[in-house]
Amino acid sequence: MTLTELRYIVAVARERHFGRAAEACFVSQPTLSVAIKKLEDELDCKIFERGSSEVSVTPLGDEIVRQAQSVIEQAAAIKEIAKRGKDPLAGPLRLGIIYTIGPYLLPELVRNAIDRVPQMPLMLQENFTVKLLDMLRTGELDAAILAEPFPDTGLAVAPLYDEPFMVAAPATHALARRASVSAEELKQETMLLLGNGHCFRDHVLEVCPEFARFSSDAEGIRKSFEGSSLETIKHMVASGMGVTVVPQLSIPEAGQAPANPHLRYIPFSDPVPTRRVVLVWRRTFTRYEAIAALRNAIYACALPGVKRLTA
Known part of the structure; x- marks a missing residue:
């Protein structure tokens, strides 16, 4: 998995919509959808339930999204530490x-x-x-x-x-x-x-x-x-x-x-x-x-x- 994929699932969880999440991440919807499907296959679980009008997060997916948010934050902290040293x-x-x-x-x-x-x-x-x-x-x-x-x-x-x-x-x-x-x-x-x-x-x-x-x-x-x-x-x-x-x-x-x-x-x-x-x-x-x-x-x-x- 990659930080980019983690950012995608956090965006979808926030927007409850693949199209809006793709716009927020500045990528096309197919690119975002393929990346999330790849991550779900890798983890062998469903993170999102796709409905006709809205996307919902599965109970297991909710835990994964929270951990993804933490990982993204920690990754950003590494960059900030490097900046702070200068x-x-x-x-x-x-x-x-x-x-x-x-x-x-x-x-x-x-x-x-x-x-x-x-x-x-x-x-x-x-x-x-x-x-x-x-x-x-x-x-x-x-x-x-x-x-x-x-x-x-x-x-x-x-x-x-x-x-x-x-x-x-x-x-x-x-x-x-x-x-x-x-x-x-x-x-x-x-x-x-x-x-x-x-x-x-x-x-x-x-x-x-x-x-x-x-x-x-x-x-x-x-x-x-x-x-x-x-x-x-x-x-x-x-x-x-x-x-x-x-x-x-x-x-x-x-x-x-x-x-x-x-x-x-x-x-x-x-x-x-x-x-x-x-x-x-x-x-x-x-x-x-x-x-x-x-x-x-x-x-x-x-x-x-x-x-x-x-x-």
Whole structure:
């Protein structure tokens, strides 16, 4: 068996689809299918059950995939050890980041990283939390910036900052004239949410759990609308479609970006809901100095309105 074949079975287990797994591995589907069939023949067992619409992992295959992930990680560690012997800061760092943090943190973070460690370019991947955790586990990423909570995967975790939430409302809305708003008051509003897969959607539903399902009032059935990005939802709010909840760093600073005259941001009254943003990496990742340099570059960012944390 080869590392390539092991990467193929891990990809199929993750995607539950041969075509998507082949795309993720940058090979043709026949190439991937032949390699996996060869490995199954060599091991004399079935790793996958092929269905008409989805691929499932057999119980024995699940054990094999977990061991394959470990082997891939250990193989990557060998390369990292060799790099570390020369210069742990030399070479790119593959960094993942979730959609609701990336647009607001990355511009300044990248500038800081270039200034501080130009020999360590950041290779960036924006995605959902679940996907980034999979990529960390298989060695496709070195580190990721996520928001807690997320499934315990045995990763090393360093806290970065606690970020408060704000209410975004149309400028003509009654809430726009308020000094603060309680979560209870949002029950009466039409709430605009991110779609499924975004962890920030779950954070908002913790603040306003009634919007996890249809709710009724005197006017009939009210439904929460869904958008693909925070910026899309902000435009929907500005047009008067409802209100939403946003993280502090997504709010443009005065003088740094043109303010939307149709949008207002209002603080929450106590207790203010927040999310904890953390940096995670595999415990077997050997470039400790690279992780430290990345954390320092993050702490060098302005991060207005958040509470900085140290391990």
